[in-house]
Amino acid sequence: MHTDLRRYHRQMMFQHIGDSGQEKLLEKNVLIVGCGALGSSIAEMLVRAGVGNLTIIDRDYVDLTNLQRQHLFTEEDVLNHTPKVIAAKQQLNKINSQVNIEAVVLDANPNSLEPYLNNIDLVMDATDNFDIRFVINDLCQKYEIPWIFGACVGSAGMSYTILPKKTPCMDCLLKVTPMFGATCDAVGVIGPAVQVVVSYQVTEALKLLVEANDKLRTTLILFDLWQNQFQSIDVTKAKDANCKSCGDNQTYPSLDYANQQKVAVLCGRDTVQIRGKQFELNELAIHVQKFGEMVMNPFLIRLKLEEHEMVFFQDGRVFVHGTNSIASAKKLYYQIVG
Amino acid sequence: MHTDLRRYHRQMMFQHIGDSGQEKLLEKNVLIVGCGALGSSIAEMLVRAGVGNLTIIDRDYVDLTNLQRQHLFTEEDVLNHTPKVIAAKQQLNKINSQVNIEAVVLDANPNSLEPYLNNIDLVMDATDNFDIRFVINDLCQKYEIPWIFGACVGSAGMSYTILPKKTPCMDCLLKVTPMFGATCDAVGVIGPAVQVVVSYQVTEALKLLVEANDKLRTTLILFDLWQNQFQSIDVTKAKDANCKSCGDNQTYPSLDYANQQKVAVLCGRDTVQIRGKQFELNELAIHVQKFGEMVMNPFLIRLKLEEHEMVFFQDGRVFVHGTNSIASAKKLYYQIVG
Amino acid sequence: MITVLLFAQLQEQLQKDKLPLEMDRVSVRELKEYLKEEFGLVRVTEAMVAINEAYALEDDEIKSGDIVAIIPPVSGG
């Protein structure tokens, strides 16, 4: 073994990891999808723990409002508009030069994500919307890779570990992709809520990677730190044999081209068109009005933001005015729709 | 307000903090005692949250085995043997240049700690032994400052918030200073256990600092991440009117000179003498044997470590051979005794 | 009495985290309808529900004394 193991001494003393567990960690390959609050901290904890090979995917760059809760990032990264995965990798290399880190600036969708699943032992969810989580859910069933869901908002958070064909999957739990998820942009978020989700995700990751599967938590955990709530929910009952993602007849609906979100830059118009979910305009209005000045008529909703304007059409098309960047447009879309 | 508040946007959107909560945070003074695993992460979260003034006290420097769980620190800090508070401050300044950070390299004891309590709104416990926690407990009762206990080992951890004269204090809960505490050096520790303790400590800190006292968690939380255990323990019953620290007749026993640990360098002998707790040698033997080669007779225990040798006498004196540094000797003592 | 725990955006919408309801024997579906009509929680249809820390289906029955968690999809990350 060419790596210096002494740095992992306190972890190797932990009886459930030990020397053999540490050797397993050093050989594993983990994919982290998203490098915001959850992703950057998951990466830091796995790198410090000595997980040998990490791939981190994210389309975004570091922004001033990230620093309040997104570890690894500094004011310098904000000044340089450094892509999040690049900023993360720089700091991670300083923390542990023995870990291989592949930083990928990429907008994750079914097609772009699939090649990165090759040889992966575990996928960590650090995304900010359910569209991509349902894609991860399908891909992980298809390639039989465990994945760990995590999400947080306000002072609340949740996490759940999905083992292909064994546990209920995200489709079993939610039945349909939610229209609107609660986002940090809508109701804010505090740092400790992020870190508790990350800690539960990383603990289950360590169990999976050292192959202590009998110790895996089989429940969905849900907490609210400000309200002093903690629930550990038995989800056995949610397992659905007819589930299209994990059931007896798997069709992986979220990988289907027809269900995918389509994004196009409208040439010469400083506008990106996103073809997303079809909204009930009245419900959408309630949801988006807090983000800016809103005007609506029976056919569309127009939302004025600081630097952009968004138009939501009845048929599901959304125009994001004021940008030619697909990444910025999608970021804004998910910040507002969730 | 001269500070740029935009960076705290997501925290100000959180309804229980808001603009007024953020302004309170920016004006507060917090003392963190200890800058190891708990201390460095507490500091990072409070700095990102915009708590205006932090004082961090620690006697130790960064060591290779710290990197597995102690955030903020890098391989470079190990190479330079940088004192922990100095390494922490360097990184914290890069994260948020608007926060005032006083980094103090200091061995905390009743006399050395007392001057730092002046004007402090909250004390965060990030220490690694109960001797100093009982000192903090007494000092915080004396100066009526709330403090938040945190501790972790293996995959387990606990936290509890002590409000002077209101809640049961640490003396009420534990009655006597424990002989041996479970230390990370004895049974190891995993990163997520640290981060969950920190998150619970920081959440309660934020509540106290924004003066949302009605939301404070009044229970002691206790968890084991590997075993999927979580307990939230009502400790009301522990409140003891006869408690010498917080009861009707306060004498602050841990501030009493006679009860203090006395440390002396034995001149020209490369040895530090610590006058600590009086041990039952047989019990001590069971506790320390795992740390190195042990020889004992009815009067003393001799323990051979990698670079040092320790001799525990029946009357409570401990010789640490192989060093003239009080800081190193105390570090070793608490690593082994807890 | 049934205790309903609210999380995330539902909590923000009602400005409370707990809702004690004077009810006895009600299905999950009926409770959701009630929360929608009585409190305007339109998005409750998309939420998961747990009765006493066990995942519940739409037809499951809630009894007096139960603690019901309404879990809206939280997407932040």
Add this chain to the structure above:
Amino acid sequence: MITVLLFAQLQEQLQKDKLPLEMDRVSVRELKEYLKEEFGLVRVTEAMVAINEAYALEDDEIKSGDIVAIIPPVSGG
């Protein structure tokens, strides 16, 4: 039956995190004595004890069905 939950060094010493004990009505003091003698958990005297998530004093009584957490002083930080 009483379920005893063990944490930190006690867990490591016994190599298990749970101890189902065929007991009915026993005081905290008696349980500690039993754990010391039967399982060699000498340091249990210094531990805090909680019965069903409530702090317990030495004379408090534990009944069948109770969940008892034995909380040794954890000093790591």
